[in-house]
Amino acid sequence: MIEIKSITKRFPSITALDNVSLHIKEKEFFGLLGPNGAGKSTLMNLLIGYLDADEGEIFVDKEKVTRSSLNVRKKIGLVPQSIALYDDVSAYENLQIFGSLYGIKKNLLRAVIAENLNRVQLYERRKEIVKNFSGGMKRRLNIAASLLHNPKVLLCDEPTVGVDPQSRNAIFDYLLKLNEEGKTIIYTTHYMEEAERLCSRLAIIDFGKIISAGSVSELLKLLPYEQTILISKNKATAGKLDLFKLFGTLINEQENYELKPDSGIKLSGFFKALEDNNIDYGSIDINRPTLEALFLHLTGRRLRD
């Protein structure tokens, strides 16, 4: 469905994308995970034909995407990273303005707008100006505005930034629904939780390079351990940090410590050590490792600083 072939994009001061190649299948929910400045938005802008690449080619549904190819854009919807709406006009008028750019007939457009407003629970508030909307409402409208022409491919560039958890869940559910209905979705984020929850496949991008790609479970196999051990921060554990460090790398997280077992370490040995030191099992949680851990493993840095 989407072919990204050896794309390089240079800005005067930086190479934002360096020989990026990706293949995204039809109806896939594909994630692009990377820290700020990794080049995610740049790739989105290339996919929609807002920018031209310096090297390489992009095909969407077998049509080449460039700045001058207008037709292929009817197959793609872009949800920009910023809230790309007019603040001073109503939700309805916003959709009218953007819908009219696709040459949708007036009557059809009216129906399409109503449907899309309904699907993001904004129909009742269609006459209010966007300025008065909450962050979550704006984000939902930002998505609705990209779907009026019923595109096959939906590009979502960090569509949940600045949104409360409840709205965020609503957006996730909606995007999953759209994917179920057959839309191919590319979703960029720097939250690994989002990527894990939504994406059937994803690529990790850093400094303009794809450092690995695959399904979440495929990616996690790249780690030298299969579990991480979460240790609560409390009196009992506070004095035993040196003990934990014998079993692997200890990372000081906000709410707890995360222990990444060195290869060859057996969990039974770890639990024996806990018993010997009178540490309650309640302070310990064994988990599947996260993409965060993978990113750290691959780059030596955290996703978010």
Next chain:
Amino acid sequence: MKTVLSLIKRDYILYWHDKPAVSLTFLVPIVLIYLFGSIFGGSNNTPTGIKLAFINNSDSKIAKKLESVLDTTKAFRLVKNYTDDKGNTVAFDTNSVKDYVKKGNAIAALVLPKDAFTDTSTSFRIKFYYDPKNEMEMQVVEGLLQQTIMSQMPNVFMASMQHKAETYLGMDKGMSFNRKIASLVSEYYGIDTAKILKWTTYNFSDSAMSDTSKSKANFFSDLLQLDKEQVVGKEINNPNATRSVGGWAMMFLLFALTGSSTSLFDDNKSGVILRILSAPVSRVHILWSKYLYNISLGCIQLAVLFLAGSVFFGVDIFSNVFNLILIIIAAAAASTAFGMLLASISKTAAQANGLGTFLILTMSAVGGAWFPTFILPPFVQVFSKFTIVYWSMEGFLDVLWRGANTAEILPYVGILLGIAAVVNVFSVWRFKKGNLF
């Protein structure tokens, strides 16, 4: 084309929701046009009811006549007495009248002295007492006073002339000179020689001067009447108001179109341009829509403001409406080019608006939007010709004042469209190079 139309429609929807922009385009300039048009060219531009303290110490008939003329003209309101400490109404004397002015109760005191005009006076004497802080008002008062005397009592001058002749030529020669003049006037104007010779003994009423054939009776009263007549084109009701209308309209046209062009920056920042370009829309579409929208908005704005001028001041916009429309389109096109140039050379909206405000004010001053360019120093006038405002104003005034035909305004239209073309080529080149969108 459909895409461009959709984009233009978008601009109008957004514009309509932007109430400050709407009022800056129409309401504010209309108010300014009304105010400045009233000051500089309003239908009633002579002041009325200027308060003057007044004493007439002269017995001469001519002084009496002046007093009654001043009493009846609308320009002045004469105050002849004041209320003293005890609440009595007292007629002015020289001291009290000075005091009255000093206290700021009147702009000046006008005193006709005892010898204002005697049998031998060679001129009419008037004395003013005034406070220097009223210098400006005094000039108006003097002007009005002279105008009143000239138009209402021209015979003062005939009488002065006769007295002068008698004083300087000697009684005999002078009288003979006066007799000859009188008989000439009498012969041609049919006024009794005796009356002409004996000004001072006559009652200086209009009937005395016009007791014969009416058509000739105006010999005296026309003597000093200022009749203004336009030497160019058709009668126009209100030339100065026309300049105000055109000038303010041009200035606010430039402001409106600069504002509209710099909205490209906001669209870029909010990501709306990205959204628009992610639809089947090209950058060329956006530029075309912006140009056409600006030009159409500019034409509407100018048309509305001229219409306001016509309602307020009777500026005649309809008898030469086709040529007015031509020059309006050319002015709107050139101003659009100006706004787009600013957007293309600036890095931020604030920069564009700052530079724009500076350039617009300069161009308006230098280009003749506020006052005619001839009052500027010659070297500044050279710069006038490099401004859009200048050529637009010349065009407007030629159409509205001189009733210029299409051939006559073609140079202005040509220059404005030429400026627009050159500037547009440059700004499109800049847009292509820059990353505004």
